[in-house]
Amino acid sequence: xxxxxxxxxxxxxxxxxxxxxxxxxxxxxxxxxxxxxxxxxxxxxxxxxxxxxxxxxxxxxxxxxxxxxxxxxxxxxxxxxxxxxxxxxxxxxxxxxxxxxxxxxxxxxxxxxxxxxxxxxxxxxxxxxxxxxxxxxxxxxxxxxxxxxxxxxxxxxxxxxxxxxxxxxxxxxxxxxxxxxxxxxxxxxxxxxxxxxxxxxxxxxxxxxxxxxxxxxxxxxxxxxxxxxxxxxxxxxxxxxxxxxxxxxxxxxxxxxxxxxxxxxxxxxxxxxxxxxxxxxxxxxxxxxxxxxxxxxxxxxxxxxxxxxxxxxxxxxxxxxxxxxxxxxxxxxxxxxxxxxxxxxxxxxxxxxxxxxxxxxxxxxxxxxxxxxxxxxxxxxxxxxxxxxx
Numbered sequence: 001x002x003x004x005x006x007x008x009x010x011x012x013x014x015x016x017x018x019x020x021x022x023x024x025x026x027x028x029x030x031x032x033x034x035x036x037x038x039x040x041x042x043x044x045x046x047x048x049x050x051x052x053x054x055x056x057x058x059x060x061x062x063x064x065x066x067x068x069x070x071x072x073x074x075x076x077x078x079x080x081x082x083x084x085x086x087x088x089x090x091x092x093x094x095x096x097x098x099x100x101x102x103x104x105x106x107x108x109x110x111x112x113x114x115x116x117x118x119x120x121x122x123x124x125x126x127x128x129x130x131x132x133x134x135x136x137x138x139x140x141x142x143x144x145x146x147x148x149x150x151x152x153x154x155x156x157x158x159x160x161x162x163x164x165x166x167x168x169x170x171x172x173x174x175x176x177x178x179x180x181x182x183x184x185x186x187x188x189x190x191x192x193x194x195x196x197x198x199x200x201x202x203x204x205x206x207x208x209x210x211x212x213x214x215x216x217x218x219x220x221x222x223x224x225x226x227x228x229x230x231x232x233x234x235x236x237x238x239x240x241x242x243x244x245x246x247x248x249x250x251x252x253x254x255x256x257x258x259x260x261x262x263x264x265x266x267x268x269x270x271x272x273x274x275x276x277x278x279x280x281x282x283x284x285x286x287x288x289x290x291x292x293x294x295x296x297x298x299x300x301x302x303x304x305x306x307x308x309x310x311x312x313x314x315x316x317x318x319x320x321x322x323x324x325x326x327x328x329x330x331x332x333x334x335x336x337x338x339x340x341x342x343x344x345x346x347x348x349x350x351x352x353x354x355x356x357x358x359x360x361x362x363x364x365x366x367x368x369x370x371x372x373x374x375x376x377x378x379x380x381x382x383x384x385x386x387x388x389x390x
Contacts, residue, residue, distance in 0.1 A: 003123075003382065004375065004378055004379050004382060005375075007116075007119060007120055007123065007378040007381075007382060008371070008374055008375045008378045010119035010120070010122075011112070011115050011116045011119035011120070011374050011377070011378050012097075012102065012115075012119075012371070012374060013119065014115040014116075014118045014119040015095060015102060015104075015107065015111060015112055015115035015119075015374070016095040017035070017115075018032065018106070018111040018114060018115050018118075019093060019094070019095040019104040019105065019106055019107065019111060020093055020094065020095075021035070021093075022093050023078050023079050023080055023106070024079065024080055024081065024082050024083070024105075025079040025080070025081070025082075025139075025140055025142045025143045026082070028056045028057055029057050029058065029078045029079055029139045030056065030057065030058060032078050033049065033058045033059075033060050033078065033137070033139075036060055036114075036118065036137065037049065037060060039118060039121070040062050040121070040135075043121045043122075043124075043125050044125065045062050045063075045064055045121070045125070046062065047060050047061060047062035047135070048060070048061045048062070048154060048158070050147075050150050050151055050154050052139065052140075052146075052147070052150075057139040057140065057147065058139060059136070059137060059138045059139055059147050059148070059150060059151040059154070060135065060136075060137040061134065061135065061136055061137075061151060061154055061155060061158075061159070062134070062135040063132050063133075063134050063135075063159065064124050064125065064129065064132060064133045064134075064135070065129030065130075065131065065132035065133055065388070066129065066130070066131070066132055067132065067160060068131065068132065068160050069160040069161045069162075069163075070131045070160075070161075070162070070163045071131050071132035071133060071134050071159070071160065071162045071163065072131065072132075072133055072134070072162060072163065072164050072165075072166065072322065072384065072388065073133075073134040073135075073136050073155065073159075073162045073164070073165040073166070073344070073349070074113075074117055074133060074134070074135055074136065074166055074168065075136045075137075075138070075148075075165050075166065075167045075168065075340060075341075075344070075351075076110055076111075076113045076114040076117075076136075076137055076138070076167070076168050076355075077110060077137070077138045077139070077140075077141030077142070077147070077148075077340065078111075078114070078137050078138065078139055079139055079140055079141055079142050079143075080105050080106040080109065080111070080142065081105075081109075081142050081362075081363045083105055083365070086364075086365035087365050088365050088366055089366055090103055090104075090366070091104075092104055092105040092367075093105060095107065097371075100370060100371050100372070101368040101369065101370055101371065102368060102369050102370075102371060102374070103366055103367065103368045104367065104368075105367055106367070107357070107361075107367055107368055107369040108170045108357035108358060108359070108361040108362050108367055108368065108369045109169070109170055109357070109359070109361075109362035109363065109367070110168055110169055110170060110355060110357070112170075112355075112356050112357055112369050112373070112374055112377065113168030113169075113355040113356060113377065114137060114168070115374075116168075116356070116374065116377045116378050116381055117135060117381065119378070120378070120381050120382065120385070123382065123385060124385060127385050127386075127388075127389045128389050129385070129388050129389055130388060130389060130390065131163075131388045132160075132388075133384070133385075133388065134155070134159055134162060136151055136155065136165075138151050138340065141339075141340055143306065144182070144184055144305065144306020144307065144308065145306070145308040145338065145339075145340050145343060146306065148340045148343050149343060152343060152344060152347050152349075155349075156347065161349075162349055163318040163319075163322075163350065164317075164318045164319035164322050164323075164349075164350050164351070164352070165319055165341065165344040165349050165350065165351040165352075166319065166322075166323060166351075166352060166353075166354055166355075167339050167340055167341040167344070167351060167352070167353045167354075167355070168353075168354065168355030168356070168377075169335075169337075169339045169341075169353050169355050169359070170355055170356060170357030170358055170359050170361070170362060170369075171333075171335070171353055171354055171355055171359070172356075172357070172358055172373065173327060173329075173354060173355070173356055173373065173376045173377060173380060174327070174329050174331070174333060174354065175320065175323045175324055175327060175329045175331075175333065175352055175353075175354050176311075176333045176334065176335050176352060176353035176354065177311070177313055177314070177315075177320055177332060177333060177334065177352060178232065178233075178268055178310065178311050178312060178313045178333075178334035178335075179268075179310055179311040179334065179335050179336075179337065179338060179339055179341060179342060179353065180233060180238075180265045180266055180267060180268070180310055180334075180335070180336050180337070180338060181264075181265070181266045181268065181272060181307070181308060181309050181310035181338065181342060182263065182264070182265055182266075182306070182307060182308045182338035183263070183264040183266065183272040183273075183276065183304060183306075183307045184261060184262075184263055184304065184305040184306040184307065185261065185262050185263075185264065185276060185279075185302055185303070185304060185305065186259060186260075186261045186302065186303055186305045187209070187212065187259070187260055187261070187262070187279075187300065187301070187302045188257070188258075188259050188299075188300070188301045188302075189205040189206075189208045189209045189212070189247070189257065189258045189259070189260075189299075189300050190205060190256070190257055190297065190298055190299040190300075190301075191203040191204055191205030191206075191207075191208060191254060191255055191256050191257065191258070191291070191295075191298060192254070192256070192291075192294055192295035192297065192298055193249075193253055193254055193255070193256040194253075194254045195252065195253070195254075196251070196252045196253060196254055197252075198254075199254065201294070202254035202294065202295075203254065203291050203294050203295060203298050204254040204255045205247055205248075205254075205255040205256060205257050205258035206247050206248050206255040206258045207254075207255075208258070208287065208291065208300070209245065209247065209258040209260050211287070212260075212279075212283065212287070212300070213242050213245075213260060215279070215282060216240055216242055216262055216279065217242075219240060219275065219278070219279070220239060220240040220241065223237055223238050223239070223240070223275075224237055224239075227270075228267055228269055228270055230267050230268075230269070230334070232313075232332060232333065232334035233267065233334045233335075233336050234336060235336065237267065238264065238265065238266045238267050238270050238272070238275075239264070239265045239336075240262060240263070240264050240265075240275060241262065241263050242260055242261070242262045242263075243261060243262070243263055244259075244260060244261040245258070245259070245260040245261075246258070246259055246260075247259060261305065264276070265336055265338070266310065267310070268310035268311070268312040268313070272307075276302065276304070279302065280302055283300040283302070284300075287300060288300060308338040308339075308340070308342055308343065309342035309343060309345075309346045310338075310342050311339070311341040311342040311345055311351060311352075311353070312342075312345065313332075313334075314345070314350065317350040317351075317352070318350040319350040319351050319352040320350070320352050322384075322387075323352050323354045325387075326380055326383050326384055326387065327354070327380065335353065335359065337359060339353055341353050354380075355377065356369060356373040356374055356376060356377035357369040357370075357373050358373075
């Protein structure tokens, strides 16, 4: 058996273990993190945990090799999205192999990348790294990249400046040089309750929310036609969508409250706050005066719930040069999903996205990764180890 085949087998065995941890973002990831920390300790590798405010979740940071500048950060998030309402043909938290595919929640997004790293610890510790490899595993990426800022602060405080970050989101092991930013906005509408037969004396918060959602829809349509376009992305423009809504108490009561959340996926060249402020101005100038004529207690309040900066094109960056050399991939690519790469770049650490699996499988029922992708990721890591050992 070749080193790559043996390494792939170890990666798959490690993936099976990682999938068994239910790290849906609403849950703690500490069981998985504690497992990883103990595994690293077994290899003589010390690690640091950076906990959240409630001590229920943690990032992990570890260094393998010399404590010098110019190392490479391998970045991955440990949380996964929920399985609620999805129809799976096998247990999402028990990895199942069928027809050359590995099924389970997180196989594509993105525990396979972490499994490949942990499966290669023997090779990593036995190599003669001339530049270090830093492991940076975060929490709560799926709910707005919440964990990674404190992880980056720890990297900047305790790690000699790295030359590159590789964020192992699923790209089919192709180099991705840019990503859109994400801004999650929550809008709360306060109406004025009344009997539903007395629409003249009350304000239905749901009806107002529907009007505002239509405004957002029109704004999104206008951006698609008249806004900035970049052919590297699909869709090639900034997008806005409303994806959560709740409100009301009974069908015969004008709703007193309605809350909806909307999502801006912005091109790197655009500021999403331009659209947020435009929406707020419309609420203040056009909608609220009409509502206040019925009740001064009516209100519309919008706030940012989460955001992640875009990854901007940075031609010939340290991270891009490294990944292109290792993969032989010289095409220019961008993705519309958000990842932690933008946070690293914003903190002056060169970053690219490159990892095994397909984003088309992420967040889906019966999520899977092809075994061949795990093998490609394993080969990539072994090539990185050899490169940094020369």
